[in-house]
Amino acid sequence: MALGLSLTMLTLIVLIPLAALALRAAALGPAGLYELVLDPRVFAALKISFLTALAAALANAVFGTLTAWVLVRYDFYGRRIFDALIDLPFAMPTAVAGIALTAVYSPKGLIGQYLAPLGIQVAYTPLGIIVALIAVGFPFVVRTVQPVLEEINRETEEVSATLGANRFQTIFFVVLPPLIPAILTGFALALARGVGEYGSVIFIAGNLPFKSEIAPLLIVIKLEEFNYAGATAIAAVMLAISFLMLFVINGIQSWSQKRFGHG
């Protein structure tokens, strides 16, 4: 009974609507789809979405791993609050994050005013998109690396030290390798989120076609023009990308399960 109810709701809410999208995309035919996606403005938007998400996910991979390390290994005043704040982007509505980040990084903003004389403009440029995507994607790497780091046996580090490795060597050759699957998973999650992110980006991006217009925004624009085919084509490509990412994440996890005995 429970299974039937669950499957019915899943089918009605998720599967049928997604199937509708797939059918609409299939109806366009390969040639039609190809033409719509290779339209210069569409292609540019997809490229901007993907590249900014990539840059933000890379930044989050580095700083997220560092943050997980600091939270697991160091004890300091306020660590508990620090830890709780990491999840802020999961709880904060994207529209709120969007207008707040714009206020901070606009040329007159709290931080923007110091960057402007240096010739760095964040808001209304692709850099602004990256800033927004770093903010919303930050928790992913921290939260995938943190539990793995907590479970790592510190004896291997002691062994490494007694065998004459310095701390730097121990961290890079002993501690880091088993963390790589978790870092990659977090990176892929942040990337997937970044490619599809809309609310936090549109306020700060400036939304200039070919410069700072992201793919999800172009879907919205096409829909406002009642260009359903155009919107469907972009969505189909983005869905294909996110399924690919899901596939990659699953692959990393099963590989890591075999290689390191943890996901």
Added chain:
Amino acid sequence: MVDQSATPSRRRNPVSEPVLVRWLLIGICALFLALFLVLPLGTVIGRVFAAGWDSFAETLTDSDTKSAIWLTLSVAALAVPFNLVFGIATAWAIAKFEFKGKTFLTTLIDLPFSVSPVISGLVYVLLFGADTWLGPQLKSMGFPIIFAFPGIFLATVFVTFPFIARELIPLMQAQGTADEEAAISLGASGWQTFVRVTLPNIKWALLYGVLLCNARAMGEFGAVSVVSGHVRGKTLTMPLQIEALYNDYATDSAFAVASLLAALALVTLILRTLLEMKFGAEVGNGRHK
């Protein structure tokens, strides 16, 4: 040579870093957190205080804002219970029974998390929009989906679908079926077993899932934006009202509405942290044991 054993405190721990490096790393992370999370949150609060109480009160008594708050509350009041039923039913089916395709079902539940919010809205436009067979039919029967309440509800349910299920599944799987079997063998009916045995076992994880689901339901922007039609005072939820005010250059009002949602996010975060501290093994997938 200095006798090192006499000064143990000066000897470095071989499996940790020098104090200076430690503080440097903590500092870098704190700065990162400040730049991307804390300063934006502070800005929202700061802007509201700078604008003053009168401006805040004026925004919140504005009829469009009031109707946006009302719409957001009504959508969440329907979407959260809907996902509560789905979440419990799914977790129950996955954790307590064996059937074919279980792994596949688990993957399907997470699907909405990997879809762009804009696409989550778009799928309903493609299903019920003006160029479909179904949409105009329903509209002529006085039941429009797109650019109306049902569409906003559906898009919200879609994006919040996995929250409760995914919170309950690992816990119910870990708990197994022993308690339920005992209850049934003692003569309890299926419903009695559920209400008296299963539900008390999962209540904190359920509350945790509901909190996260509710925060997302009230804060969703992209998916709702696509299906809303942006009719002021009618189909604008709070996040969409923020956008509308912001685009009108009514920045103080936009921040006033934003501060309400930011407060909701903070309350969610605090309650969630308290739940994790108190019931760490049961909630958050055992993240904080």
